[in-house]
Amino acid sequence: MNVRALSGFAGVAVVGLVTAAAIAAPWITPWDPFAQDLGARLIPPAWMDGGSAAHLLGTDQLGRDYLSRLIYGARISMMIGVLTVLASGLIGITLGVLGGFFGGLVDDVVMFAITCRLAIPLILVALTVVALVGSSLTVVILTLGLLLWDRFAVVARTTSMQVRTLDYIAAARAAGCSRTNIVLVEVLPNIAHHLIVVATLEMALAILLEAALSFLGLGVPPPLPSWGLMIAEGKDYMFFSPWVIVIPGIALFVLVLGINLLGDSLRDLLGGRAAR
Amino acid sequence: MLRFLLRRSLLAALVCLTVLVISFALTRLSGDLATAIAGQGATAADIAIIRHNYGLDRPLPEQFLTWAAAAAHGDLGRSFLYHEPVAGLIWARLPITLTLGLLGLGIALVVAIPLGIVAALREGTAIDRAAGLIAVIGQAMPSFWLGLILIIWLGLKLQLLPISGLESWQGYIMPAVVLSFSAIPSLMRLTRGGMIDALAADYIRTARAKGLSQGSIVLKHALRNAAMPVVAIAAVQLGFMLGGSIVIEAVFALHGVGYLAWESISKDDFPVIQAVVLLLAVIYIGLTLAADMLNALLDPRLRTA
Numbered sequence: 001m002n003v004r005a006l007s008g009f010a011g012v013a014v015v016g017l018v019t020a021a022a023i024a025a026p027w028i029t030p031w032d033p034f035a036q037d038l039g040a041r042l043i044p045p046a047w048m049d050g051g052s053a054a055h056l057l058g059t060d061q062l063g064r065d066y067l068s069r070l071i072y073g074a075r076i077s078m079m080i081g082v083l084t085v086l087a088s089g090l091i092g093i094t095l096g097v098l099g100g101f102f103g104g105l106v107d108d109v110v111m112f113a114i115t116c117r118l119a120i121p122l123i124l125v126a127l128t129v130v131a132l133v134g135s136s137l138t139v140v141i142l143t144l145g146l147l148l149w150d151r152f153a154v155v156a157r158t159t160s161m162q163v164r165t166l167d168y169i170a171a172a173r174a175a176g177c178s179r180t181n182i183v184l185v186e187v188l189p190n191i192a193h194h195l196i197v198v199a200t201l202e203m204a205l206a207i208l209l210e211a212a213l214s215f216l217g218l219g220v221p222p223p224l225p226s227w228g229l230m231i232a233e234g235k236d237y238m239f240f241s242p243w244v245i246v247i248p249g250i251a252l253f254v255l256v257l258g259i260n261l262l263g264d265s266l267r268d269l270l271g272g273r274a275a276r
Numbered sequence: 277m278l279r280f281l282l283r284r285s286l287l288a289a290l291v292c293l294t295v296l297v298i299s300f301a302l303t304r305l306s307g308d309l310a311t312a313i314a315g316q317g318a319t320a321a322d323i324a325i326i327r328h329n330y331g332l333d334r335p336l337p338e339q340f341l342t343w344a345a346a347a348a349h350g351d352l353g354r355s356f357l358y359h360e361p362v363a364g365l366i367w368a369r370l371p372i373t374l375t376l377g378l379l380g381l382g383i384a385l386v387v388a389i390p391l392g393i394v395a396a397l398r399e400g401t402a403i404d405r406a407a408g409l410i411a412v413i414g415q416a417m418p419s420f421w422l423g424l425i426l427i428i429w430l431g432l433k434l435q436l437l438p439i440s441g442l443e444s445w446q447g448y449i450m451p452a453v454v455l456s457f458s459a460i461p462s463l464m465r466l467t468r469g470g471m472i473d474a475l476a477a478d479y480i481r482t483a484r485a486k487g488l489s490q491g492s493i494v495l496k497h498a499l500r501n502a503a504m505p506v507v508a509i510a511a512v513q514l515g516f517m518l519g520g521s522i523v524i525e526a527v528f529a530l531h532g533v534g535y536l537a538w539e540s541i542s543k544d545d546f547p548v549i550q551a552v553v554l555l556l557a558v559i560y561i562g563l564t565l566a567a568d569m570l571n572a573l574l575d576p577r578l579r580t581a
Contacts, residue, residue, distance in 0.1 A: 003405050115287070116294045118564075121519035121556040124537055128302055128549055131541045208418055212523050215420050216538060231421055242428050249421035257416035264412070 008265025014258025022075040030056075031065035033072040033225050038063050042241050057247055060230070061237055066244075069225035070251055076226045077207045077255060080141060084206035085199050087145025092152025093188075093195060099153070100160035101183055110157060117150045123212065130218045140219050144206050155198050159191040193270035200263030204256045211252055227252045280572055288565045292558060296347070299553040300340050303546040347554065353547035357540065362551045365536060372442065372532035373525070377518045379448055380455030381510060388460045389506065392467025393494065399472055407468070411461035419520070423454045423527040440529040451521075451528045458520055459513040466509055470502030477501070504574055511567035515560035 021028065040063040044051045051058060057066040099110030129143045163169065164187070172182050211228030213219030220226040222233070227248040234244030310327035318326075327333045331342065346353065352362040395407035430450065431439035438447045474480065475498050483493045522534030529535070533552055540548035 007409075112287075112290070112294075115291050116298075119291050119295050119557045119560050120298065121553060121560070122516075123520060123522050124534075124541075124549075124553055124556065125302065127522070127538070127541050128553070131544075132303070204416065208416075211418055212420055216523065216526055218541065228418075228420075231424070235424065238424060238428060239432060245421065245424055249418060249425065252418050252421065253416055256418070257412065260412050260416055 004265065004268060007261045008268070011258045011261030011263075011265055014254055015262050018074050018255050018258070019078060021071050022078045025071050025075050029065075029068035029071050030054075031068040033064060033068040034223055036062040036064055042237060042244070044241065045243055045247070048243070058243060060244060061233065066247060069230060070227075070248065073225040073227045073230060073248065073251070074255070076137065076220060076224060077210070077252070079137070080144070080210040081203040081207045081259070083141045084144040084148060084210075085203045087142065088147075088149040088202060088206075089152050089195070089199060091146070092149030093156045095149070096153040096156025097160045097183060097187060097191075100157035101164055101187060103161075103164075107157070110153065114150055114153050114157075117147070120147075122147055123209070126209065126213060127216060127218045130213060135218055135221045137220055137224070140210055140213060144209055148202050148206060148209075151198050151202060152195065155194050156191060159194045160187050163187050163190050193266075196270065197263050197267045200259050200266065204259040204263070207252070207259070208256055277572070281569065284565060284568055288561050291561055295557040295561075296344055296554060297340070299550050299557070300343060302553065303550055304336065343550075347551075352551040352554075355540075355545055355548050357543050357545040357548070362547050365548065366533055366551060366555060369531060369533045369536050372530055373518060373521055373534055376448060376451055376455060376521050376524070376530065376532060377514055379452035380517050380521075381459060381514050383452055383456035384459035384463055384513070385510060387456065388463035389467050391460075392464045393471055393499065395464070395468045396471030396475065397494065404468075407464065411464050414457050415461045417457050419454050419457060420523050420527050422457065423450065423524060426450050426454065427527075442530060447528070447530070451524045451530060454527075455517055455521060455524050459510075459517060462509060463506060463513065466506050467502060470505055471498055474498040474502045504571060508567040508571055511563040511570075512560075515556075515563045518559060519556050 037059070040055070040059050041061055043055050043059045043063075045058045045066075046053055046056050048058075055065050055067065057070060060066055060069065095110050095113060099107040126143050126147060130139055133139050133143075169182060169186055172186050177185070210219055210226065211231070214226040214228030215232045217232065220229055222229060230248040231245045231252075234241075234248070238245045310323050310330065310332050331339060334342075343353065350363060352366070354360065355362050355365055358365060391407050391410065395404045398404050426437075427439045427450070430436045437450055438444065441447055471494075475494075477498075480493060480497060483497050488497075518533075521532065522538055524530070525532045525534035526538050533555070536548060537552040539545070540552070
């Protein structure tokens with residue numbers, strides 16, 4: 001097995017495992033992730049001195065089981081990732097295909113929209129919107145969805161521009177297909193493999209951004225066990241109990257790494273020569 | 277060339293204007309600003325006075341025009357929190373954020389370009405894959421978390437570097453390194469891709485046929501051609517890094533523009549938020565415009581675009 005296949009396999013394994021854990025969270029968590037036990041605060045993970053087998057990854061500053069919170073946190077990260085990509089993909093692909101397929105004035109408008117979007121400072125605007133509208137999971141998903149469509153638009157635009165000139169589009173046109181029909185049946189399926197790769201990149205970015213927003217106190221509100229929020233809450237205890245920030249950080253890193261590796265191997269599988 | 281410059285500048289001005297509208301609209305999202313400014317426990321009369329004093333009782337388009345006209349003259353309003361002109365607040369903190377961004381970009385270039393060159397020269401080998409792995413890891417690293425880990429490890433365990441603040445220049449090292457992580461993957465990949473294309477070009481074969489040394493071929497002939505898109509992306513990355521430094525400044529308690537923005541957001545200081553959004557957008561637009569022009573200057577083929 002070569003390195004490429006191995007990293008692709010690792011990506012599939014990580015994303016698959018985290019997805020399974022996110023779905024099965026209520027059945028596999030040993031404790032209630034919200035149940036506080038002030039008598040059992042900041043217990044270290046089982047393999048460290050003072051750890052207990054009852055709490056494999058220890059407990060947090062309120063005595064909540066860290067493993068259970070981590071597993072429920074996977075739910076939040078995956079929801080953010082998938083739903084944000086659905087929203088941003090819808091916006092970006094629509095704009096990109098419109099610009100790339102129709103060209104001319106439509107394309108100018110789309111290009112202008114992309115330029116404006118890139119000029120807007122991402123984290124700052126996301127923080128402001130969440131602060132003004134009020135923090136909740138839905139608000140974070142919608143905000144990120146409204147901001148992360150630029151790469152979808154760029155890729156959808158360039159690829160549909162290339163597809164536009166191909167023979168099968170001319171053939172469909174000659175056969176009397178409507179424009180809507182051509183876009184939906186001929187263009188979209190033929191650029192889909194590029195868009196799937198973008199989707200993995202954006203999903204990874206959305207998960208990282210949610211963690212950063214929650215870390216700054218303007219993302220997912222407590223007591224939800226977002227990994228970013230777990231790091232923020234553990235920050236005050238990190239000097240004496242470093243694992244409270246190490247554990248959710250590693251989870252975040254591994255999930256994002258897995259999604260990126262999955263995206264890379266999808267590009268290799270679907271992209272052919274462009275894979276380089 | 278002149279037409280190209282004019283077109284690009286006009287486009288940049290239009291983008292600026294759009295961002296101006298967006299940053300204004302953004303702070304009106306919350307509904308009633310006057311209530312937010314007055315805070316809890318304010319009477320209806322207090323709110324009415326505030327609404328009138330801040331001009332919030334006038335129609336939105338008029339409010340926008342007043343603000344935009346003042347902003348065009350460098351008057352960005354007064355901070356609700358500091359009771360000082362916003363421009364002064366930002367001006368005092370800008371050097372910190374700019375130093376951080378430039379240092380971060382410098383570190384990213386010093387790491388990414390040699391790595392990209394080596395990966396291109398050894399395309400398909402274990403070295404190439406190792407470089408690719410570094411890029412993937414850099415991409416997946418949560419920057420705020422890396423910052424905290426470095427604080428624990430370098431600051432507390434080894435006591436090599438200060439854990440926060442800027443009492444000495446060493447305070448910049450950790451934040452700049454963390455910030456550089458976000459730019460390394462794309463710069464590395466771009467250098468690698470550009471070098472692979474350049475090394476396969478005819479002029480490289482000519483250079484080899486002339487008997488030039490490998491070092492001269494790689495550095496003088498190939499890199500010069502591969503460097504152009506890297507320079508352009510580096511400018512864009514600097515724009516992104518200045519925007520992203522808000523997280524780093526919060527982690528390391530550096531009182532730059534990002535920290536000011538974070539503070540303002542959590543305390544509803546709208547004039548400051550508007551101004552920082554605008555400033556970062558204008559810097560980004562300026563950087564991309566400069567990169568476009570530099571590219572057009574170096575490559576006449578781009579001028580028709």
